Amino acid sequence: MQRVLIANRGEIAVRILRTLHEMGIHGVAIYSEADQTALHVLLSDQAFPIGPEEARQSYLNIERIIQVAKESGADAIHPGYGFLSENPTFAEEVQKAGLVFIGPSPEAMQRMGDKVEARRVAEKAGVPVIPGTSEGFLDVDDALDAAQRIGFPVLLKARMGGGGKGMRVVRNEHELKTLFPMASDEALKAFGDGRIYIEKFIESPRHVEVQILADHHGNVVYLGERECSVQRRHQKVLEESPSPALTESLRKDMGEAAVALIREAGYTNAGTVEFLLDEQGRFYFLEVNARLQVEHPVTEMRFGLDLVQLQILVAMGERLPFRQKDLTPHGHAIEARIYAEDPYRNFLPSPGTIRFLVEPGGPGIRVDSGIYAGYTVPVYYDPILSKVIAWGKDRKEALTRLERALKDYLLLGIATNLPFHHHLLQHSDLQSGDYTTRILENFQMPEPEGREAIPAAIVVQTTQPPSPTRAQGKSGISRWRSVGFPASKPWEDW
Amino acid sequence: MARQVFIEFNGKMLRVEYTSENRHIWVYEQEENGKERRVPLEIVPLGGGVYLAFYNRSPLLFFVRNDKGGVEIQTSHVSLRARIRRFQPKENRQSENHSIVRAPMSGTVILVKKEEGEPVSEGEGILVLEAMKMQNEIQAPIPGILKKLHVQAGQAVTHGMPLFEIVRTETR
Incomplete structure (x- = not known):
C-alpha cells in the first residue's frame, strides 16, 4: 500500500494521517469548500477539493470521492467514522473501482446494518439479545402471557413503530391491562397497524462495548471493553476502559460473546459490538458498529496498539500479529470529547474562529485534535473538535490526569463543552464509577462563575481602541463601546 | 472619582471602579456582601481580542467581544455574557x-x-x-x-x- 485516501475530515482524518505517515504511506485528503484550510488538509501529502460545504455534496458524494481516489493514484480508502463509513454501497463501489476498502466487507456491513438480521446473527451465535416477542399482539391476554414470560417491567412497542408512538413502559399486570389497549389504539392510528411487540425494559442500563479485530485468516480477538454510559441526548461525551461495572469473568463472557457474533457474521477488520448491561450484570446485544469508533484511543492506550495500523494490515490481507492470550491491557484510560457547543446556552453549537489555543500534554495525556489557533470551525459538520485521552495506572490516576489536562486546555474564541466536563468530573457517581446511561438525566450546569474575568474584561472593553476583530462587519462604533469612558489614547499607555 | 462601571451579571449588579496610578491599574470591586476590595490588575494584549490579565497576581487568559446587548467574556472554563453600564441605576442617580x-x-x-x-x-x-x-x-x-x-x-x-x-x- 503506497497511497491511502481518507474519506473524512476533522480529528479522525488527522488521526489516520498520523498512522499512514508512520507506515511510510502517502495520505490523500479530501475537502469541501468549507474545509480548505482544515488541519487534515494541512497535514496531508495531497489534498483534493470534492465539492460544496454540504456533506451531501462532498463527504457523502460516493462518485466524486472514488473519482478523486483514482485521480490521486490511491490504492486504498479509509472511511474514518460517520459519513460513508458504514455505507455498504460505498464499500462496494470502492472495491469495484479496484481499490481496497479499509474496513469490513460490504456484505458483512450490510448484515450488521440491518437490525433484524444482526439480532438473528446474534441469536444464532448464542449471544443474548434483549428478551422480546418475535410477533406482535392485538389481544391483551396474549400480551399478558408474553409479558409474564419475559418478566416485568416490559416495553410495549408498535410493530411498525417509530418516534415513541405506541411505546409504553409497563411495570405490572394491572398497568398492562390499562396501557395495552391504549398503545394498540395509538399504533393503529399512527401506523395503520395495531400490533404490539413486547420487549424486556431495562431500567437503568449501562452501555458497554467490546472492541474486536478480525483478519481474513479466521483470527478474531477482543481488545477489552469501553464503558460508554455517559451520554447526553444519546451522544457520548466521556468513555473509559475498563468499565467499572465488569468483573473479570463478565469481561471474558462479553468478549467471547462478541467474538462468536463476529465469527458468525463473517465480519473482518476492526469493529465494535455494543451491549446493554443491566443492574444484575446481564448483558444483551445491541448492535455492531462496523467501523473505527470515535473512542478507539481509549483501547489503544490500554493495549499499546495502533488500531488504524492494524486495520490497514488486515485490509492488506495480513494476519493479526497476536492471539487473544498475547493481549494484556495495562492501567485505565478515559476519554473526554471536546465539542464546539456552549453548555451555558443549552449546548448550542458554537462555530467560529479559534483565537487562542494551547492543547494539554504531559504525563499520560494524548490529544487527538483537528483544530489550530486561527482556524474557523465551520457550521456544516459534527461539532467534535478534539478528544483528550488520559491514561493512568489505575482509574484514580486517570481521572486526576484528565481533570488536570482539561484545566490545561486553553481555547478561546468559541464556546466549548470544557466547562461541562469540569462539572461532570465532580459528579459523585462518575467519581465512584457507579453510574448508568441515566447519569446526565437531571444534570444541570451551574451558573457560570467568572467574576475574576469581569473586571479585567471591563477595563479592556472600556479603554481599548477598536480592534480589527470588532471592527469587521460592524458599521460604526457599537453601542457598548460608546458607553465606555472615552479613551483618547490606547489603553496600553496606562 | 475614578472610572466606574456597573455590570449586570447573573441578575445582580456589580460595581467595578478602577483607577491607574504609577502605571498600575487598581480595581475596586464591590462584593455581593457590600464590602469592597482593591485588586491590582495588569493587562497584556495577545491579539484577536485575547488578553492575559494578572488579576490580583493570578494569570487569567480571557477573550472579550461585543455581543448583542452586552459583552461576551470567555475564559477556557467559563463563557459568560454581561451588560456593562457606565452610570448608576436611575433610582440611585436621581x-x-x-x-x-x-x-x-x-x-x-x-x-x-x-x-x-x-x-x-x-x-x-x-x-x-x-x-x-x-x-x-x-x-x-x-x-x-x-x-x-x-x-x-x-x-x-x-x-x-x-x-x-x-x-x-x-x-x-
Missing part, C-alpha cells in the same frame, strides 16, 4: 442632586471645556486630565448646571482633589 467630581488620578488639567454657570448634560465632557501620557475626559455624572470649577487649564492635580461641582436641574 437622589444625587449635587455632585462633586474629584480627580480619578494624579495628573495635569490640559483643557477646560465649560465655564461656571453653563448648563451641562449627563456624560458631557467638562475637562481633560492627562496622566501617564493618557488623556482622560472627565464627564458630568448628572445633568445640571456647572456650579463651580475648582481647577484651570495647566494646573496639576492630585488623586482625589475636587475638579468641579454640578447641581442637578429638574428637567422632567
Whole structure:
C-alpha cells in the first residue's frame, strides 16, 4: 500500500494521517469548500477539493470521492467514522473501482446494518439479545402471557413503530391491562397497524462495548471493553476502559460473546459490538458498529496498539500479529470529547474562529485534535473538535490526569463543552464509577462563575481602541463601546 | 472619582471602579456582601481580542467581544455574557442632586471645556486630565448646571482633589 485516501475530515482524518505517515504511506485528503484550510488538509501529502460545504455534496458524494481516489493514484480508502463509513454501497463501489476498502466487507456491513438480521446473527451465535416477542399482539391476554414470560417491567412497542408512538413502559399486570389497549389504539392510528411487540425494559442500563479485530485468516480477538454510559441526548461525551461495572469473568463472557457474533457474521477488520448491561450484570446485544469508533484511543492506550495500523494490515490481507492470550491491557484510560457547543446556552453549537489555543500534554495525556489557533470551525459538520485521552495506572490516576489536562486546555474564541466536563468530573457517581446511561438525566450546569474575568474584561472593553476583530462587519462604533469612558489614547499607555 | 462601571451579571449588579496610578491599574470591586476590595490588575494584549490579565497576581487568559446587548467574556472554563453600564441605576442617580467630581488620578488639567454657570448634560465632557501620557475626559455624572470649577487649564492635580461641582436641574 503506497497511497491511502481518507474519506473524512476533522480529528479522525488527522488521526489516520498520523498512522499512514508512520507506515511510510502517502495520505490523500479530501475537502469541501468549507474545509480548505482544515488541519487534515494541512497535514496531508495531497489534498483534493470534492465539492460544496454540504456533506451531501462532498463527504457523502460516493462518485466524486472514488473519482478523486483514482485521480490521486490511491490504492486504498479509509472511511474514518460517520459519513460513508458504514455505507455498504460505498464499500462496494470502492472495491469495484479496484481499490481496497479499509474496513469490513460490504456484505458483512450490510448484515450488521440491518437490525433484524444482526439480532438473528446474534441469536444464532448464542449471544443474548434483549428478551422480546418475535410477533406482535392485538389481544391483551396474549400480551399478558408474553409479558409474564419475559418478566416485568416490559416495553410495549408498535410493530411498525417509530418516534415513541405506541411505546409504553409497563411495570405490572394491572398497568398492562390499562396501557395495552391504549398503545394498540395509538399504533393503529399512527401506523395503520395495531400490533404490539413486547420487549424486556431495562431500567437503568449501562452501555458497554467490546472492541474486536478480525483478519481474513479466521483470527478474531477482543481488545477489552469501553464503558460508554455517559451520554447526553444519546451522544457520548466521556468513555473509559475498563468499565467499572465488569468483573473479570463478565469481561471474558462479553468478549467471547462478541467474538462468536463476529465469527458468525463473517465480519473482518476492526469493529465494535455494543451491549446493554443491566443492574444484575446481564448483558444483551445491541448492535455492531462496523467501523473505527470515535473512542478507539481509549483501547489503544490500554493495549499499546495502533488500531488504524492494524486495520490497514488486515485490509492488506495480513494476519493479526497476536492471539487473544498475547493481549494484556495495562492501567485505565478515559476519554473526554471536546465539542464546539456552549453548555451555558443549552449546548448550542458554537462555530467560529479559534483565537487562542494551547492543547494539554504531559504525563499520560494524548490529544487527538483537528483544530489550530486561527482556524474557523465551520457550521456544516459534527461539532467534535478534539478528544483528550488520559491514561493512568489505575482509574484514580486517570481521572486526576484528565481533570488536570482539561484545566490545561486553553481555547478561546468559541464556546466549548470544557466547562461541562469540569462539572461532570465532580459528579459523585462518575467519581465512584457507579453510574448508568441515566447519569446526565437531571444534570444541570451551574451558573457560570467568572467574576475574576469581569473586571479585567471591563477595563479592556472600556479603554481599548477598536480592534480589527470588532471592527469587521460592524458599521460604526457599537453601542457598548460608546458607553465606555472615552479613551483618547490606547489603553496600553496606562 | 475614578472610572466606574456597573455590570449586570447573573441578575445582580456589580460595581467595578478602577483607577491607574504609577502605571498600575487598581480595581475596586464591590462584593455581593457590600464590602469592597482593591485588586491590582495588569493587562497584556495577545491579539484577536485575547488578553492575559494578572488579576490580583493570578494569570487569567480571557477573550472579550461585543455581543448583542452586552459583552461576551470567555475564559477556557467559563463563557459568560454581561451588560456593562457606565452610570448608576436611575433610582440611585436621581437622589444625587449635587455632585462633586474629584480627580480619578494624579495628573495635569490640559483643557477646560465649560465655564461656571453653563448648563451641562449627563456624560458631557467638562475637562481633560492627562496622566501617564493618557488623556482622560472627565464627564458630568448628572445633568445640571456647572456650579463651580475648582481647577484651570495647566494646573496639576492630585488623586482625589475636587475638579468641579454640578447641581442637578429638574428637567422632567
